[in-house]
Each structure stands twice: as structure tokens, then as C-alpha cells.
Amino acid sequence: MLTFILCTCQLLSWMSTHVELSNGIKMPVLGLGTWLSKPEEVEDAVRNAIDVGYRLIDTAACYGNEAEIGKVLKEYFEEGKLKREDIFITTKLWCTHLHPNEIEAELRESLKKLQLDYVDLYLVHMPTAFSSDMSAQDHSVKVEDTWKGVEEAYKKGLARSIGVSNFSADQIHRIQKIASVPIHNNQVELHLYFPQFELQEVCNQYKISLTAYAPLGSPGRVNFNLVNWEKSPNPLENDVVLKLAQKYHKTPAQILLRHLIQRKIAVIPKSVNASRIKENFEVFDFSLTVEEINELNSVPRGKRLFKQEFLIGHPEDPMKDER
Ligand SMILES: NC(=O)c1ccc[n+]([C@@H]2O[C@H](COP(=O)([O-])OP(=O)(O)OC[C@H]3O[C@@H](n4cnc5c(N)ncnc54)[C@H](OP(=O)(O)O)[C@@H]3O)[C@@H](O)[C@H]2O)c1
Structure with a gap:
């Protein structure tokens, strides 16, 4: 009986901290985002994150900080602070290398x-x-074409799971139709004002896990000055979020992250600030009620923040139908 109770408790605690991909791989439901984390800042951010318990780091070839992240990982492995199998690393293939025969070399x-x-x-x-x-x-x-190249890299064991980011529902359907390895994860803009309910349904249909980028509404995006960002409301200042933060003695960021985790969506908040990194991880010691989740789900929707205007005119522009 005691063993049964212990196993059930273990399963329940695991279920709240991980999502299972369709190939059985367990992905932490919360990770550290690193877009706009400068090489000189990212090393300490990753150290702080691992030290407080993060076990997923999200990076990309185009973020220019993979080498610094690799340096910290090596340091932790060599010092015996972390085993390779205990950390989940996500990286991304940039648009300059989407020809199938370029993908393995790029990975x-x-x-x-x-x-x-x-x-x-x-x-x-x-x-x-x-x-x-x-x-x-x-x-x-x-x-x-690109998916075929990604599948080859997966079959060679260079990636334990594969997925897409910024793809439309239609592009997901197209890939699933021809795939020998299905999409395991889809990473998209997703936050209080851009909840992506319809896309989540499409992903559920294919057992594709969903990761929210900009889960806090990406307040730091304005530092990326190649884009002319439109002014939009800040989810960290939303009234429902502030009310729940007060009720649970939590911060608005913690309410926003908890909401998405309870919607079974993985979150990768970015921070290079030690106290905010810790704050963003402290979301596993409370639960929102079903009514509160519904209230947050009913907040009026806003506009997409990441309009990716440099894709306009491309036949594979994922947002062409909403422009
Ligand atoms: N696939 C894609 O195309 C794509 C696009 C965008 C992002 N991403 C990924 O998703 C991650 C997250 O998205 P994001 O970085 O755009 O946005 P975000 O995580 O929603 O917001 C990050 C911003 O919020 C600040 N912040 C962090 N914690 C906070 C807290 N507790 N309270 C108040 N402010 C806080 C950070 O500043 P400090 O650093 O100063 O704390 C930073 O400016 C990225 O870092 C990246 O890994 C992917």
C-alpha cells in the first residue's frame, strides 16, 4: 500500500513538471529562454538556472550564444554537478539552411x-x-523538403526529438501527411493575449506537444531593434493576473506561467536576472482553480506580437492568411 502511494505521488509530481512527447521522451514543462541573452550574460543565466532546478535550456543557431551555453554545460558535466541525461537542450535550425542536404551539417x-x-x-x-x-x-x-532532412538527422541520433516553430496549422497538416517521423513539438508565440486555442487543438490531434515562446509577453523584445514593434498591452499588468497574484502571494509572471503549464503547454521564459530566473521557476507549489483558468482563458485576445514581416511574399509565409 505504502509503495502504491509513493509511486502515485512520484507520478503526480513528475506529471506536473514534464510533458511526454509522442516518442516517449520526457520534456521539462519549464525551461530557460535565451533569445537576446548576450553571450556575456548567458553563461551566468544558465548557471543560475541549473542551480535553482531548471532542466531545459532553449537556444537557437541564430541567437549567437550556443558556444557560451556549451561551455557552462561542459563545466557542469565535468564537475559532476549534472549528467547529460538530466538536462534537455533545444536548439533550432535557421532559415538560411533549410535545404535537406544542408541540415545535418548545420546541426x-x-x-x-x-x-x-x-x-x-x-x-x-x-x-x-x-x-x-x-x-x-x-x-x-x-x-x-526540410522535414525530410530533419528526419534524417533524427534517425542518425543527432536529435532525440524533432519539431517546428512558427509554422501554420496548414503546414503542420502537410508535414504530418508525408512524415516518417512525426512532429514531436511545436514552438510558437503563446501568452495571455495570444492563447492559440485553435492551434493547440490541431497539435492535440497529432499528439504534438506545444511550447509557448514569449510566455510573459516578451517585454524585452523592444531591445531587438531590427523590428518596428507595435505598442501592445502588457500581460504582466493585466487585472485578472494582478488579482490572482495577490490571492496566491505570487508575482504576475508566476501566474502567467502557471496558467500555461495548467493548460499543458511548456514555457520557456527568458531572463538574465538571477532573482527573476528563480522567481520564474517557483511555479510548482500552487495551483489555479478550474474557474481561474477559465477566467484567464476568457481575457480578450490581442494581436500577434511577432509578425515576422520579413516573411511577407514568401510562398511558405505561415501568416499569409492573417496579413
Ligand atoms: N521560436 C521562435 O521564433 C522564438 C521567438 C521568440 C522567443 N523564443 C524563445 O522563447 C523564449 C522566451 O521568449 P521571449 O524571450 O521573447 O519573452 P518572455 O520570456 O516572455 O519575456 C522575457 C522578458 O521578460 C523579462 N522577464 C523575465 N522574467 C520576468 C519576471 N519574472 N518579471 C518581469 N519581467 C521578466 C526579461 O528580462 P530580464 O532578462 O531582464 O529578466 C525579458 O526582457 C526566448 O528567450 C527564446 O528562447 C523563440
């Missing part, structure tokens, strides 16, 4: 920087191919 390049033999999740960052210097759109590659 190997990321692995070299990360000083790893494999990543836990490899995502196609965008569905739209570009020339190697990003100066021109390349209309010759379809998402199905």
Missing part, C-alpha cells in the same frame, strides 16, 4: 558549439528558406 555545427553529441529537441525555426546571407527569400524549398 553538427550547433552540436560542436554546444559541445554535445546530441540535442534533445531540434526545431525548424521558421518554415521559410532564405539565401545564406539572408539578403533574399529562397522560394525553392518546401516545408516537406
